[in-house]
Structures are given as C-alpha cells and as structure tokens.
Amino acid sequence: MRDIVLVVDDVALNRTILSDMLKDEYRIVEAADGMAALEAMQRYGDEIAVVLLDLVMPEFDGFSVLEAMVERRLIEHFPVLIITGENSYEAEARCLSLGAADFIKKPFNPALVCHRVRNAASLYTYKFRLEEQVAAQTVQLREQAEALRISNRQLREMNERTIELLSDVIEARNLESGTHVHRVRSYTRILGRRLMETCPEYGLTEETVNIIALASSMHDVGKIMISDAILLKPGKLTEEEFELMKRHTVLGCEVLARTKYIWEADYYEYCRQICRHHHEKWDGRGYPDRLAGDDIPISAQLVSIADVYDALTNERVYKKAYSPEEAYRMILGGECGQFNPKLIGCFVDCHDEFAAQVALAPAPDSSKEALK
C-alpha cells in the first residue's frame, strides 16, 4: 500500500506545515536532511507514495538526493515533488532533468500542493500497475513459449518415430533392406546440402534438408499395399504387373493421408511429395503424373537420384551390383532417365562422398528391390 508522503526539509516548521496539509490523506514520514531521506526510502520502500523534497539543505542537499536516487535507480520508484524557495529556471530545469515529477515554488498554495501530490501518486500507482501487468504477461508469454517449444520438440520426435516405424514395416516385409533406406537417406542429405550451397533459388535450409532426408525413408511406403505376388515375384514383371507396381507411388500417399493427423505440416508435405513423385523424370517420362522439370518437387528430385544410385550400386535379383564409377557413368549418360542438370552438377561434385558411403555399406543383401 503506497500511502506514505516522505517530507524532506531541514526546517522543522516547513515539515509541520506540509504534514498538516497532507496528514488526513496520507501517513507522513519526515526527514530533516538528505541522508535521512535516503534511509527512509530504503526503510519504507513501496509504502512511499510521494517524496516532497526541499532543495537547499546543509551537507546533502536536494540535488544530491536526486542524484543519489538516479544512481540507485530509486527515481523510477518514487515520484519526487520539489518544494523550494528557489525560483531560478536553472534549478527547475536541473531537477526535472534528473527525474523530479514536479517543481513547486514557495510560497505555495496548500490546496494546489495536495492536488499535485494526489496526481503524482495516482500517476505512479497507474505506472506501477502497468509495469506489474507487463511483467506478469512477460512471464506468462515466456512460459507459453517454453511449452510450445517442448510440444514442438515432442511433435518432431513423434514424426521421426513414425518415420522409423513405417521404415521398419517396409523392412519387415523385406521390401527394402534397412540399409537401403539408410543409404538413400545419406545420399539425399549429401546431395541436398550441396544443392542448398550452390542453388539458393530452391530455398533449402539445413533444417529442410534434414527433414527431406528423414522423409526420404518413406519413398516406397506404398509398397506395403502391393500384393506379394507382384512384389516378391522373382522374375521379370509383365507389363500389367508393372502398371500395378507403379501404383505404389499413389498408394504411398494414401497410407500417409490416413496418418495425416499425427504429422507436422512440413514433414507430411515432404513425405507426400517424395512418395508420389520419386519416379518422375526431368523430361516428363516418369510416373505417376508425368511431371517435368521443376514441376517435380525438389525433395522428390533429390530422393530420385539417391534411390537410383543405391539400386545401381547394390545387387538385385535381376542384376549384379555396379561399381560406384559405373553407376556414376550410367547416371551421367542418361541410362537411368533424365535428371535435373543442376542436380547432376551437385552429384558430380559429391560423387566421392557417395562412393565413400558405398564402401561403408555391408555386402549387398538379396533385397528384392528392383530398379524400375
């Protein structure tokens, strides 16, 4: 409760006159010099509504009190009304520039002094209430931001776990080897980072490249919807069977759509683009939508090269594993379809890194994945 008026004056009768004027509305604390005033501020703190300060006092005068209040940041806490016989413009300007709320000259009119005290007190009460509200809201906002950060992280973890889970499902059906999924993820990340550095027009960031790399694991999730008779067929597929096989791109999107509610928007969108479009070709001769050029989402373009490269460098039932150099030559020679020339540029830049990944990988297993 701010209900104290601190009256600072070295002349006892002046303190008495001011006290008599204000004692019906406020508790009065008197200080006979500047040091006593600062001690009273320390002692009564937030109970003080207003300080009435004389200027001309022995030793520690009113200016020194104001300066000490500025230094100790007390001037922000108490409205100081100067009451003085000084009538020079310089004294008034100096007090106001030090932060005094008002400057009252002697002889003063008591009714006006009471009004000014009330005004200063209510103005500061309002100011303090605002500051308290702002402080409370700042705390609340900080807590909300923290809660958001935590739930955001949980959501990301959930997305990552969902991707891992679906990768495991694919692997469990032996549709892809787990190592294929991980290698495609590595190639996608290597290529994505290079593209981010060399082609800013695609707007990639470290974060989006990471999400695309993670989402690449979903590229063949649609194959869980393809019958074993086609999927696990040891020989070459008939044209009709191949048409059914190509549907894994569209079916993958259906699988994702059924779990849409658990995905964060950007994860979902990258997974969807990759599932549907990772078999599109730059010249429009891919599937399912025969998209061409940069109509093919860049995420799907990245995964497409990564997928083809991994299929080439690993053994399949219908083919042997090619060496990294052979795979490199075949991709550049257009034997696996047309790719974005900018991406081919990145692939050329990064091929050493790709080849290092091939060398790291365990011996190719008998995955039934086919280069289609």
Place this chain on the structure above:
Amino acid sequence: MTLKEFYAHVGGSYDEALARLMADKLMLKYLFKFEASAGYSSMMAALAGENWEEAFRHAHNFKGLSLNLALGDLGRSGSTLCDSLRSGKPEGDLPAMTAAVAADYEKVIAAIAALRESYPEAAT
C-alpha cells in the same frame, strides 16, 4: 492584537495568509513556532563571520518561511538579502540589507509576542 491587526502591522495580508494556511488556528500555531524555526541568529552569525555559503542557505530558509507565512515586509527584505548572497559572495549594500531584515524581524517577533497575549490558549 488580532491576527488581522498582526498582518497589517507587519506589512502582510491576513487574507493571503488565510488562503495559504487555511485556518486561524494553524496560522497561530506556525507563527508561534516561527522564532524557533527561522534560524535568524544562525544567519546573522554566518553573515558576521563572512561565511557566505552558509549565510545564503540560512537566508534561503528564512526567506522561504517568511513568504509562506505571508509576513509581508520580512518576506521582501529576506528575499532581497537572499538574492544578494546567491552568487557565493554578497552583492550590493549588504549592511543596509541586513539592517532592513533585522528591523523587520524585530517588528515581527514583537508582534508575535503581542499575539501570544491575545491568544493564550493557542500559545501553550
């Protein structure tokens, strides 16, 4: 001596004093404390000792109190003396200014003594 007569006697205005001090009772209370609070002898000692800084501080308080109690002549002579000491050393005819303050002060103190006799209940 009534309060009105007192103020007329010291060259001030009862109406101005009432507006400033709100009630006769308070006026008397403050006037009866004036001598003890005004620091007159300290001011005179500082002037005699040519301690100008201290003399200014005392003159400043003396003037402020005289003006606030609406003590007409004394408020005016006190202000003149105070202003002459503001720069840190006296300017103008200091002995004349000091004599004027002394005369006005004696007059006020004598009149306050008369008031004490007229308002014995307030004087205690």
